Each structure stands twice: as C-alpha cells, then as structure tokens.
Amino acid sequence: MKKVLVANRGEIACRVLAALREEGIRSVAVHSDVDAGALHVRRADEALAIGPAPAAESYLSIERIVSAARHAGADAVHPGYGFLAENADFARAVEDAGLVFIGPRPETIRLLGDKRRAREVARSAKVPVVPGWEGDASDRGGAARAAEAMGWPVLVKAALGGGGKGMQRVSRREELDAALDAAQRVARASFGSAEVYLEKAIVEPRHVEVQILGDGEGTVVHLFERECSLQRRHQKIIEESPSPALSAKARKALVKAAVAIGEAVGYRSAGTCEFLLDQSGDFWFLEVNARIQVEHPVTELVTGKDLVRAQLHVARGEGIGFEQEDVQPRGAAVEARVYAEDADHGFLPQAGRLLRVELPGGPWIRVDAGVAGGDAVTVHYDPMIAKVIAHGPDRASAWRRLARALDAAVVHGPVSNLDFLRWLVRREDVLAGEFSTESIETVMLPERAKRAASHDLLAVAAALAERFDLAADGAGPSAAGGSGSGASLRRAPGPFESLAGWRHPGLRGGNA
Amino acid sequence: MKVVLRLGADVHEVEIDDAASPLEARITAGALSGEFRVTPLGPGRFRMSSGARTWLACVDREGALRHVTVEGEGEARFERETKGRRAARDAHPGDLSSPMPGTVVKVLAKVGDIVARGQNLLVVEAMKMEIQVSAPAAGWVRAIHAAEGDPCDAGQILAEVEPAEETT
Numbered sequence: 113m114k115k116v117l118v119a120n121r122g123e124i125a126c127r128v129l130a131a132l133r134e135e136g137i138r139s140v141a142v143h144s145d146v147d148a149g150a151l152h153v154r155r156a157d158e159a160l161a162i163g164p165a166p167a168a169e170s171y172l173s174i175e176r177i178v179s180a181a182r183h184a185g186a187d188a189v190h191p192g193y194g195f196l197a198e199n200a201d202f203a204r205a206v207e208d209a210g211l212v213f214i215g216p217r218p219e220t221i222r223l224l225g226d227k228r229r230a231r232e233v234a235r236s237a238k239v240p241v242v243p244g245w246e247g248d249a250s251d252r253g254g255a256a257r258a259a260e261a262m263g264w265p266v267l268v269k270a271a272l273g274g275g276g277k278g279m280q281r282v283s284r285r286e287e288l289d290a291a292l293d294a295a296q297r298v299a300r301a302s303f304g305s306a307e308v309y310l311e312k313a314i315v316e317p318r319h320v321e322v323q324i325l326g327d328g329e330g331t332v333v334h335l336f337e338r339e340c341s342l343q344r345r346h347q348k349i350i351e352e353s354p355s356p357a358l359s360a361k362a363r364k365a366l367v368k369a370a371v372a373i374g375e376a377v378g379y380r381s382a383g384t385c386e387f388l389l390d391q392s393g394d395f396w397f398l399e400v401n402a403r404i405q406v407e408h409p410v411t412e413l414v415t416g417k418d419l420v421r422a423q424l425h426v427a428r429g430e431g432i433g434f435e436q437e438d439v440q441p442r443g444a445a446v447e448a449r450v451y452a453e454d455a456d457h458g459f460l461p462q463a464g465r466l467l468r469v470e471l472p473g474g475p476w477i478r479v480d481a482g483v484a485g486g487d488a489v490t491v492h493y494d495p496m497i498a499k500v501i502a503h504g505p506d507r508a509s510a511w512r513r514l515a516r517a518l519d520a521a522v523v524h525g526p527v528s529n530l531d532f533l534r535w536l537v538r539r540e541d542v543l544a545g546e547f548s549t550e551s552i553e554t555v556m557l558p559e560r561a562k563r564a565a566s567h568d569l570l571a572v573a574a575a576l577a578e579r580f581d582l583a584a585d586g587a588g589p590s591a592a593g594g595s596g597s598g599a600s601l602r603r604a605p606g607p608f609e610s611l612a613g614w615r616h617p618g619l620r621g622g623n624a
Numbered sequence: 625m626k627v628v629l630r631l632g633a634d635v636h637e638v639e640i641d642d643a644a645s646p647l648e649a650r651i652t653a654g655a656l657s658g659e660f661r662v663t664p665l666g667p668g669r670f671r672m673s674s675g676a677r678t679w680l681a682c683v684d685r686e687g688a689l690r691h692v693t694v695e696g697e698g699e700a701r702f703e704r705e706t707k708g709r710r711a712a713r714d715a716h717p718g719d720l721s722s723p724m725p726g727t728v729v730k731v732l733a734k735v736g737d738i739v740a741r742g743q744n745l746l747v748v749e750a751m752k753m754e755i756q757v758s759a760p761a762a763g764w765v766r767a768i769h770a771a772e773g774d775p776c777d778a779g780q781i782l783a784e785v786e787p788a789e790e791t792t
Contacts, residue, residue: 467691524693524699530699572653572656572672573683574690575629575651576649576660577683577690577692579649580670582662585684586685
C-alpha cells in the first residue's frame with residue numbers, strides 16, 4: 113500500500129493523514145472548492161479538487177472520489193466517518209475499481225446498515241436486543257399490537273437510518289399511525305427507503321458502546337467500552353472511557369457480546385457496537401457503526417492502541433497487529449467536542465472565519481483539530497472545530513485535566529460551545545457520573561438557561577484592552593491560504609504531526 | 625474614560641481612569657471595582673492583576689466586536705459602542721454604515737439635505753479602495769456622525785437618513 117486517498121475532510125482527515133505519515137504511506141487529500149486551503153489539504157502529500165462546496169457534489173460524490181483515487185494512482189481509500197463511510201455502494205465502487213477499501217467489507221456495511229438485520233445478527237449471537245418489532249409497517253394493526261405488548265412509549269426508527277435520525281417517539285396508540293407516516297416520509301427522503309421498525313423506548317438509558325477490531329478472517333478483538341450518554345438530540349458532546357456505570361461483571365458481559373456480534377459477521381476493520389444500559393443495569397443491543405468513530409481517541413488513550421494504524425494493517429492483510437491479551441486499559445480518558453454552535457440559542461451552527469484557535473497542549477492532553485486560526489467554518493459541513501481529550505490515572509483526574517485544558521483554550525470568531533463545555537465539565541452530576549442520555553436536555557440545559565452569569569471581569573478585560581491598545585486586530589487574515597497574520601496563532605504541532613522522518617521527500621505534489 | 629460594551633441584551637458601562645503608574649488603571653464595571661495592572665504578553669494577550677489576583681486575558685478585535693477570553697472566567701463577544709455610534713443591532717432602516725474599517729475621506733451631504741435612494745453621502749477609503757456609502761432610502765439626512773479624516777469601523781453608523789413615506 114503505497115498511496116492512500118482520504119475521502120473526507122476536517123479533523124478525521126487530518127487524523128488519518130497522521131497515521132499514513134507514521135506508516136510511511138503517501139497521502140492524497142480531496143477537497144471541495146471552498147476547502148482548497150483547509151488544514152487537511154495542507155497536511156497531505158497531494159491534493160485533488162473534487163467539486164463545489166455542497167457535499168452532494170463533492171465529498172458525497174462516489175464518482176468523483178473514485179475517479180480522483182484512480183487519477184492519483186492510489187492503492188486504497190480511507191472513508192473516515194460520516195460522508196460515504198457507511199455507504200456500501202461506495203465501498204463496492206472502490207473495490208470494483210481495484211482499490212482497497214480501508215474499512216469493513218461492502219456486504220457487511222450493507223448488512224449492518226439495515227438496523228433490523230443488525231438486530232437479527234445480535235439475536236443470533238445470543239445478545240439481548242432492545243425489545244422491538246420488525247414487521248411490515250403497512251400492517252398497522254400488527255404494529256399497534258406489538259407496541260402495546262412492548263409497552264409505551266415506543267420509538268419508530270428508520271431501518272436504513274442510525275443515530276436516531278428521523279426517529280419518532282410515540283406515547284399512545286392514537287399517535288402511532290401519524291408517527292409511522294412521518295417516520296416513513298423522513299426515512300424515504302433521508303435514506304432512500306421507507307422501511308421502519310419499532311423499538312421500546314428505554315427510560316433514561318445510558319449509551320455505552322464497545323470498540324471492536326476485526327481482521328476479516330474470523331478474529332475480532334474488543335478495546336473496551338466508551339460511555340457516550342452526554343449528548344443532545346443524539347449528537348454526542350462528551351465521551352469517556354471507562355464507563356462509570358459498568359460493574360466489572362457487566363463490562364465482561366458487554367465486551368463479550370460485542371465480540372460475539374463481530375464474529376457473527378466476520379467483521380473486518382474498526383467498528384463500534386452500541387448498547388443502551390437501562391436503569392437496572394441491563395444492556396440491550398442498539399446498532400453497529402461500521403466505521404471509525406469521532407470518539408475513537410478516548411479508546412486510543414486508555415488502551416494505547418492506534419486504531420487507524422490497525423485499520424491500515426488489516427487493510428494490508430497483516431491482521432490486527434495485536435492480541436486480546438495485549439489490550440490492557442490504563443486509567444481514564446474523556447473527550448469534549450468543540451463545535452461552532454451557539455449553545456445558548458438552540459445549538460444553532462455558526463459560520464465565519466476563526467480569528468484565533470489556541471487549543472491547549474501539555475502532558476495528558478490530546479487535541480484532534482480540523483481547523484487552525486485563519487480558517488473558515490462554513491455552513492456546508494459540520495461545524496466541528498476540535499476534539500480535546502484528556503487522560504488521567506483515574507476518572508477524576510482525567511476530568512480535571514479536561515476542565516483545565518478547556519479553560520486554557522481560546523476560540524475567537526464564530527460563537528462556539530466552549531463556554532458551555534466549560535460549564536458542563538464542572539457540574540456535580542457530571543463529575544459523579546450520574547446522567548443518562550436525557551440529562552443534558554431535561555436537566556442541564558434548563559438549569560443553564562436560568563443561571564445568572566456575570567461578565568464583569570470580561571468587560572474589565574475588554575476595557576483594559578481598549579485603554580492600553582492590547583487587542584489583536586483580527587480583521588483580516590488572508591483568504592485562500594488560510595495563513596493568518598498576527599492574531600491567528602497556530603497550535604504547535606503535536607507528536608502525531610511532527611514525525612518528519614516518515615514524510616516522503618518531494619512533498620506536496622500539488623493540486624492536480 | 626467610559627467604555628460601553630454590549631453583550632446580547634446587556635450593556636456594560638466600564639469606567640476607566642488613569643492610576644498612578646503607566647499600564648495601571650482604576651476600573652469600575654458593574655459590581656467590580658479596583659485598580660488593575662496590565663502586562664502585555666503578545667498579540668492580543670496580556671496578564672491583568674488586581675491586588676493578589678491575576679488573570680490571563682486574550683482579546684481580538686473584529687470591527688466593533690471584541691472577542692474576550694479570560695482563563696478560568698470564560699469568554700464573551702462584546703460589541704463596543706462609542707459616542708455617535710450605535711451598535712448594528714439597533715440599526716434603523718435609514719442608517720448608513722461602513723462596510724469595512726477605514727477612513728472617511730469625503731462627506732457629501734449635510735444634515736437637512738433631501739436625498740434620493742442610492743445617493744452617495746460619504747466615501748470611505750479602505751485597502752486602497754474608495755467605497756461609496758449611499759442612502760438606503762429616499763428621505764432627508766437626520767444626522768452625520770463622521771467628519772472627513774475620521775477613522776471608522778466595520779458596521780459603524782456613519783449617517784442617518786429619515787426615510788420619507790413611500791407612496792405607491
């Protein structure tokens with residue numbers, strides 16, 4: 113494998129590029145017109161323009177990406193997460209073009225992409241599945257009877273969906289038909305299929321997931337679990353490992369279940385088995401994400417294993433690279449996602465130029481950023497700025513380190529959720545590990561809305577800056593190159609970026 | 625001097641007066657008051673201290689915006705208001721504002737003039753370009769807030785036109 117095309121952008125593209133550099137593999141980035149000067153483009157050995165800003169015409173275009181891979185002479189394609197990562201047709205197209213797809217087999221992606229079939233796989237592996245019903249949704253009588261038997265409330269989910277997208281919650285029989293209609297409409301529009309299924313709505317569940325790696329030849333290892341209950345509208349905000357809610361016995365059963373599911377499909381590459389933990393501590397299979405995930409750094413820090421490099425090894429036919437006994441967790445890690453979102457106004461995504469992005473370094477802190485000062489956050493893609501992850505010998509110290517790191521971070525430009533994160537990581541319930549997937553929306557945000565925040569000291573700082581002319585002028589970092597002046601201080605490269613010895617000479621083959 | 629900072633619906637009026645030493649000032653902001661000393665640390669970066677307490681601050685200016693982060697205290701995006709200027713949020717349909725930071729080089733109208741929609745009332749020079757700032761509506765000039773040679777910020781209100789009632 114001499115050259116890999118990274119079919120993504122932002123922080124995950126940068127992450128994959130770092131792994132490629134460590135492996136001595138030449139990298140090709142792809143970018144839309146508006147991303148021509150983006151960080152992932154600057155970090156790659158070569159870059160190809162693949163279309164205008166709208167994702168449908170660039171990062172989601174199977175044709176353009178496969179054609180770019182061929183044009184660049186790539187041997188393999190890494191899909192990242194999101195975009196085409198779980199598009200079985202894309203994986204198939206890459207393989208049909210004679211290239212290696214760095215991920216699961218296309219059939220596995222297709223199988224697990226149908227959440228009903230994924231539930232069947234779990235059942236066949238003797239894993240408890242969230243009580244539900246996968247009958248024909250046009251059989252409204254059958255659906256209603258099943259829902260009554262499960263007990264209200266029930267959830268209507270898209271079969272080809274995932275992550276709660278398009279989900280409808282139904283509390284009474286009278287609402288079921290309308291909810292089925294709505295869910296089917298959304299499903300058809302978003303996923304191309306109106307197939308839906310029902311699941312019992314578990315009360316105040318916790319979201320706990322297990323990282324797996326398979327060699328595609330029958331061996332599947334797990335890398336323990338991540339707790340991802342701190343989420344809002346099914347968007348994770350903070351993730352950690354280990355889960356504070358699992359007993360040793362429950363953990364053992366959970367990871368065993370995840371491996372069983374992976375083995376049942378002969379899983380290849382990285383994946384995550386998601387479960388819901390109910391209030392009695394029992395777990396129920398939810399779905400499998402057949403891709404590398406946003407929160408993978410949490411697992412990497414706790415286990416010391418490089419998941420992306422493991423994907424590369426598997427893709428080269430070299431196996432996972434380690435055995436289950438080699439996976440020994442140490443301490444705890446917690447990740448916060450910094451987004452350009454206005455947390456005080458419905459988390460509306462924000463766009464604009466980043467005047468300054470100073471993310472903390474230091475021991476025990478890892479930062480995975482997709483942007484630097486001077487770069488723009490646009491409306492076309494997700495507004496992620498960076499992931500800040502802290503590691504510690506125990507949960508309390510990891511969270512403390514994360515809090516200090518967030519305090520030291522500066523993101524100026526579009527409104528970000530940084531202040532919200534700083535507030536969240538100090539909450540007693542959060543530090544005690546006492547929350548469910550509903551806590552942020554039902555308990556925490558209402559409290560935040562009522563708080564009386566004082567900005568007097570910040571006003572003093574602003575006034576002092578006026579009086580003594582201390583403010584940096586952020587008015588104009590240069591456009592295309594993203595190379596800011598003055599105020600756009602850049603983060604110093606971390607260890608993953610500065611392994612210069614692995615870079616090929618003659619870098620930057622330039623934009624074709 | 626007084627620095628007026630708007631944050632959402634809140635207005636912070638900060639009184640700053642010089643103190644005995646340079647880089648020191650007497651400040652009152654809401655419930656906070658005291659003597660503050662500053663130590664510049666780099667572009668947009670400084671330490672501020674009062675008594676035994678010390679904070680690390682970072683301020684970036686973007687037009688009328690002041691992006692402020694103080695370590696351990698959070699952040700705010702203030703809008704600076706000064707005499708003769710209103711924050712863009714209060715802008716009326718007849719207000720003329722400068723699209724970018726620059727210098728007012730020509731004032732072509734005076735208070736009381738009747739103007740047509742699109743009529744140029746001021747010229748701002750920025751980045752070696754001349755930008756015509758024109759009346760957004762037909763009416764009469766109620767106020768001019770800048771004189772030739774004045775610097776201006778992006779979004780700063782330079783003049784006000786009282787729109788005439790349209791008859792259709």
